[in-house]
Amino acid sequence: MAHFTVIGLGRFGIAASLELIYLGHTVTGVDRDPKIVDKYVEELTQAIICDSTDENALRELDLGNSEAVLIAIGEDMQSSLLCTLALKNLGVQEIWVKASSKAHHTIVSKLGVQRIIHPEEEMGVRVAQSLNYPMVNNYLSLGHGLYVVEIHIKASLHDTPIGHILGCAKGRVQTVLIQREQDVLNQIDQDFVLKANDIILLCGTRAELKYLAPRLV
Ligand code: ATP
DSSP states (O other), rough: OOOEEEESSHHHHHHHHHHHTTTOOOEEESSSOHHHHHHHHHTTTEEOOOTTTTHHHHTTOGGOOEEEEEEEOOOOOOHHHHHHHHHHHHHHHHHHEOOSSHHHHHHHHHHHOOOOHHHHHHHHHHHHHHHHHHTEEEEEEEETTTTEEEEEEOOGGTOOOOHHHHGGGGTEEEEOHHHHHTTTOOOOOOOOOOOTTTTEEEEEHHHHHHHGGGGGG
16 A cells, blocks of 8 residues: 555546556545535545645645645646655655646656656557557557557357467566455466357457457457
């Protein structure tokens, strides 16, 4: 369990905060609008009214115990930038910022934040990927062109040895694990026989996974 601080409790900030709590973490939510803070005071570990452009006010928040601080102020770029600068001055190590434009991105990247998020673009890419490969339930980019994809095995592949499917990718796609009902299986060789409804995690390059995709439906 870790502690996080989320600054800006709009739709994005509150969704991230509630998911972190659901995942077992604790969250301090910060917003300058007292009505918004009041609305979420029961759901968050702690909800604080604070103008995050005020460095002295931020100092009072004891941010040192946060694993990361997420700045979820999108529209008001000036506030987001001043807040980023104040967190930097206060020595916060892990800062994630939601950016609303290219200019916003450029400036926060110069300020040396760890992660810049573009929710609309990132979600748009995810939706397009899902439309393109309906068999891919979820995916994670590992960087350097490598991806982990989550695939639900269809009835048509029931009783198929995994080697028959992965063989066409010439051993370059790795099976990370298979979830079968409640069990997580990680000793997977080429003779492993798939069952309908297995959930399989595969790791490979985009090109290799794309080549494999038609064989998974
Ligand atoms: P959404 O996530 O709903 O799309 P958005 O990108 O439109 O939000 P804003 O509405 O600008 O972003 O800001 C999100 C939240 O951040 C709002 O609740 C707002 O009150 C809060 N906020 C804006 N500026 C500050 C600030 N300086 N200090 C603290 N909170 C702020």
